Amino acid sequence: MIIRPAGRADRDAVWDVLEPVLREGATYTYPRDISKADALAAWMGADRETLVAEEDGKIIGTYYLRANQPGGGSHVANCGFVTDRAAGRRGVARRMCAHSLELARERGFLAMQYNFVIATNTHAIRLWESFGFETVGRLPDVFNHPEAGFVDALVMYRRL
Amino acid sequence: MIIRPAGRADRDAVWDVLEPVLREGATYTYPRDISKADALAAWMGADRETLVAEEDGKIIGTYYLRANQPGGGSHVANCGFVTDRAAGRRGVARRMCAHSLELARERGFLAMQYNFVIATNTHAIRLWESFGFETVGRLPDVFNHPEAGFVDALVMYRRL
Numbered sequence: 010m011i012i013r014p015a016g017r018a019d020r021d022a023v024w025d026v027l028e029p030v031l032r033e034g035a036t037y038t039y040p041r042d043i044s045k046a047d048a049l050a051a052w053m054g055a056d057r058e059t060l061v062a063e064e065d066g067k068i069i070g071t072y073y074l075r076a077n078q079p080g081g082g083s084h085v086a087n088c089g090f091v092t093d094r095a096a097g098r099r100g101v102a103r104r105m106c107a108h109s110l111e112l113a114r115e116r117g118f119l120a121m122q123y124n125f126v127i128a129t130n131t132h133a134i135r136l137w138e139s140f141g142f143e144t145v146g147r148l149p150d151v152f153n154h155p156e157a158g159f160v161d162a163l164v165m166y167r168r169l
Numbered sequence: 170m171i172i173r174p175a176g177r178a179d180r181d182a183v184w185d186v187l188e189p190v191l192r193e194g195a196t197y198t199y200p201r202d203i204s205k206a207d208a209l210a211a212w213m214g215a216d217r218e219t220l221v222a223e224e225d226g227k228i229i230g231t232y233y234l235r236a237n238q239p240g241g242g243s244h245v246a247n248c249g250f251v252t253d254r255a256a257g258r259r260g261v262a263r264r265m266c267a268h269s270l271e272l273a274r275e276r277g278f279l280a281m282q283y284n285f286v287i288a289t290n291t292h293a294i295r296l297w298e299s300f301g302f303e304t305v306g307r308l309p310d311v312f313n314h315p316e317a318g319f320v321d322a323l324v325m326y327r328r329l
Contacts (some may be wrong), residue, residue, distance in 0.1 A: 038238040078198040078285065082322075083312045122308065124284075125238065146306015146324045148282065153241045162242075164306045164324060 010101070012108045015059040015071065020049055022068035023061060026093045027052060034155050036130050037089070041155075052089070060091075060108070062101050069096035072105045072111055077122050086118035086169070090133075102133070106140055113169055120168045127152050128161040142167045170261070172268045180209055182228035183221060186253045187212060194315050197249070201315075206207070212249070220268070221285040222252075222261050229256035232265045234272055234289065237282050246278035250293075262293070266300055273329055280328045287312050288321040302327045318324050 015023060017163050031048060034038040034041040039048060053059045059077030061068045077087035088109045092101045113121055123142070126134060146164030154160045175183060184205050191208060194201040199208060213219045214271045217235030220226045231250040237247035249271045273281055283302065286294060306324030314320045 034241055038240040038242040040240045044238075078311070080198040080200045080203075081194055081315075082198040082285065082311055084313060084319075085308075085311045092176070120309075120311065123313065125242065145308055148245075148305055148324065148326060149280075149328075151242055151245045151280065151282065153244060155241075159244075164308065166308060168309075 010064045010069070010104060012061055012062050015053060015061045019068060020053070023059070023071050024049060025054065026068060026071050027091055029094060030091050036089075036127055036133070036161055037091075038125060038152070054097060058112070060105070060112075062105055064096070066084055069093040070101040070105055072109055074109055074116070077124065084117075084119045086116070086121045087115040087124065088113075089119065101137075102136055106136065110140065110169065118169055120166060123163075123165040125152070126163040126165050127154065128163060129154055129157050134163065136166075137165050140167065170222055170224045170229070170264060172220055172265060175213060175221045179189065179221055179228060180213070183212065183219070183231050184209060186228060186231050187251055189254060190251050196287055196293070197251075198285060198312070218272070220265070220272075222265055224256070229253040230261040230265055232269055232278070234269055236278075237284065244277075244279045246273040246276070246281045247284065248273075248281065248312050262296055263299075266296065270300065278329055280326060283323075283325040285312070286323040286325050287314065288323060290313055290318050294323065294325075297325050300327065 031039045057073040058071050059073045062070035072088055072090040074088050076083040077085045081137035090102055090105050142165040144163045147167045148162045151162050171267055191199045222230035227246040232250040234242040234248050237245045239282045250265050302325040304323045305326045308322045310319035311322050312320050
């Protein structure tokens with residue numbers, strides 16, 4: 010598996026990874042009916058670096074790195090990760106997280122913050138905790154989960 | 170004092186209120202050198218309702234109301250408030266906050282969240298607490314204050 014910057018030629022493959030996750034609406038706040046163009050405009054926007062995880066020529070995951078806030082908050086990074094479902098449980102998210110922490114350090118960020126980790130996404134929470142992230146905020150009922158209804162979201166944070 | 174929707178004709182007056190606060194960079198994360206056009210594109214953007222507080226024909230404050238997240242997070246509102254410095258301590262922010270909570274209820278929001286209340290902004294924190302906001306997260310050193318250096322920011326929340 011290699012992790013490399015995403016280019017325009019990867020747009021279709023990135024969307025193939027994103028679409029089922031955004032359509033399900035269980036882990037991200039994108040509108041579930043978001044268009045491909047709008048989703049890629051956000052995920053691959055000019056305000057961030059977008060990367061892909063590739064194995065045997067196939068894109069099996071994607072993540073972005075950006076400043077979580079402009080101005081006085083721009084020393085804190087933020088990432089979003091999506092893994093191809095068919096590639097699940099093979100450590101793709103773990104590899105991307107490790108990569109993102111190194112890249113963020115290289116870019117001079119001093120900390121990493123995830124703003125909205127859905128409390129039902131226990132697999133992700135355990136993974137982020139294994140990388141030293143701590144829960145610094147718990148937002149009550151802020152996410153309307155398609156199956157579980159209103160659930161909390163966590164703010165997770167670690168220094169770099 | 171009346172509080173009413175901002176229109177295009179208010180752009181100069183809204184900027185007059187915003188500019189000194191954004192240039193100081195002590196309470197918001199906008200880049201301190203942000204242009205008027207970029208600041209107004211954000212503050213009066215299509216994703217939100219922007220209002221002004223007017224007294225004797227003069228704009229003395231402005232706030233916006235928007236969904237804090239799209240999709241599964243769109244039942245939670247978010248606001249930003251800026252008061253004209255010359256009008257400080259006359260209850261403008263309090264009036265705008267009360268107005269925003271009513272407007273948010275009217276729009277069907279179920280809760281209000283402030284994502285990034287700078288810990289040194291004690292006047293604002295006390296004001297939000299007086300309206301029933303609670304601190305649900307404390308983000309360590311996420312704001313580079315122009316005088317105080319790295320300081321925490323609070324996530325504040327209340328149901329509607």
